[in-house]
Amino acid sequence: xxxxxRDFNQHPFRDTLRRVQRRINAxxxxxxxxxxxxxxxxxxxxEFLNFRSLPLGLVLSLSVGLTLCLTDRCAGxxxxxxxxxxxxxxxxxxxxxxxxxxxxxxKTNNLGHSHGVEGKLKSGRLMPDVQEPxxxxxxxxxxxxxxxxxxxxxxxxxxxDAATVRKVNQNMLGKEILDVQGFPEAVFQKAxxxxxxxxxxxxxxxxxxxxxxxxxxxxxxxxxxxxxxIKDGWHHIRGKFTIxxxxxxxxxxxxxxxxxxIKDELVIQGDLWVVP
Numbered sequence: 607x608x609x610x611x612r613d614f615n616q617h618p619f620r621d622t623l624r625r626v627q628r629r630i631n632a633x634x635x636x637x638x639x640x641x642x643x644x645x646x647x648x649x650x651x652x653e654f655l656n657f658r659s660l661p662l663g664l665v666l667s668l669s670v671g672l673t674l675c676l677t678d679r680c681a682g683x684x685x686x687x688x689x690x691x692x693x694x695x696x697x698x699x700x701x702x703x704x705x706x707x708x709x710x711x712x713k714t715n716n717l718g719h720s721h722g723v724e725g726k727l728k729s730g731r732l733m734p735d736v737q738e739p740x741x742x743x744x745x746x747x748x749x750x751x752x753x754x755x756x757x758x759x760x761x762x763x764x765x766x767d768a769a770t771v772r773k774v775n776q777n778m779l780g781k782e783i784l785d786v787q788g789f790p791e792a793v794f795q796k797a798x799x800x801x802x803x804x805x806x807x808x809x810x811x812x813x814x815x816x817x818x819x820x821x822x823x824x825x826x827x828x829x830x831x832x833x834x835x836i837k838d839g840w841h842h843i844r845g846k847f848t849i850x851x852x853x854x855x856x857x858x859x860x861x862x863x864x865x866x867x868i869k870d871e872l873v874i875q876g877d878l879w880v881v882p
Contacts, residue, residue, distance in 0.1 A: 698738065700730030701840065701879035707744055710760045710873040711751075714860075718867060719766055721774060722756030725749035728791065732799055732843060732880050734813060734834060740797035742876075746786045751775050759875065777859055784856070785822065792821045799832070806833035815845060824854040832876070841882050846875035 695701070709723040726748040732740050750756075751774045752766055779786045797817020806812045810833035819828045832845025850870045851858050860867030 695881045697881050698731045698733040698736075699881045700727060700732065700742070701881070702727060702729070705730070705876075705878045705880075706755075707749075708756050708759045708875045708877065709749070710875070712869045712871070714867045714869055719764060719770065719774075720760075720762055721751050721766075721868070722753070722758075722760045722762050723749055723751045723778070724753040724756040727878075730878070730880075732841070732878065734799050734841070735801055739795065740799050740815065740817060742794040742797075742878075744792040744794075746784055746790055746792055747779070749779070749784070749786075751778055759877075760873075782857070783859060789822050792819070794819050794828075802831070806831065808833055808835075810835050813843075813845075819847075819849070821849070821854045822856055826853055836882065839882070841880040843878045843880055844876065846873055848873050 705727055707725045707727065709725070711721040711723060713720050726745045728743040728745045730742040731738070732742075752762075752771045757763075778784055781788070794817055797815055799813050799815050802812045802814050804812045813832050813834060814829065815832050816829040817827070818825050826849070828847050828849070830845055830847035832843055835842045835844075849872055851872060852870055858868050858870050
């Protein structure tokens with residue numbers, strides 16, 4: 607080893623090689639959070655990267671090997687950050703990462719709270735003006751009351767404490783209301799999406815969605831308008847409809863002998879991103 611170090615110190619490209627080594631060291635430290643840290647304990651990192659006591663050949667081999675590994679890991683990170691477009695989707699497929707459903711639950715009087723609920727979808731397909739039926743599957747277990755986004759969507763400004771939110775979610779998902787254990791999905795199916803020839807209130811092309819909505823094991827026919835905007839390479843489709851809980855076998859929540867409770871009507875609003 608001493609002979610290797612002596613040969614290195616006498617090498618005509620010694621300074622250049624040292625600069626390369628320092629640059630690689632710096633890059634390794636810079637990327638350690640996503641590359642080396644996944645393979646080596648960080649306690650070992652500093653000793654491992656102290657190359658001065660190692661032969662030049664081993665230094666360069668380790669440096670190049672780790673750099674290539676980091677490059678592969680970084681490439682993997684880039685693939686992950688590309689988002690849903692990196693997943694193979696067909697025209698009409700729903701972008702499950704960004705699509706959401708919001709529900710407005712209004713109070714019966716001034717003693718209670720109005721709530722905004724946010725939920726995800728398990729699957730979906732929407733093809734405007736095409737014979738293929740529209741279908742949406744709602745993940746009922748994902749629904750959460752009073753998220754910041756849901757409250758913003760419905761312009762709910764009133765403050766609500768964390769303990770109340772926990773209780774609302776417990777009641778909403780429980781057996782007495784949504785019963786998500788017994789009915790983990792709601793479905794909008796056998797539906798069509800046809801252009802009306804009108805413009806929506808947002809000045810966008812308006813469509814009419816008509817189909818069967820199944821909630822809590824009960825199916826009803828619903829018809830409602832939506833609009834379509836081409837945004838960031840996606841079809842951004844937004845629409846809403848109103849249902850009565852009692853039509854689906856759900857008793858609206860009340861307490862204190864009816865002094866506090868929520869209305870029978872629910873406003874269900876879809877904010878969907880679809881492959882054109």
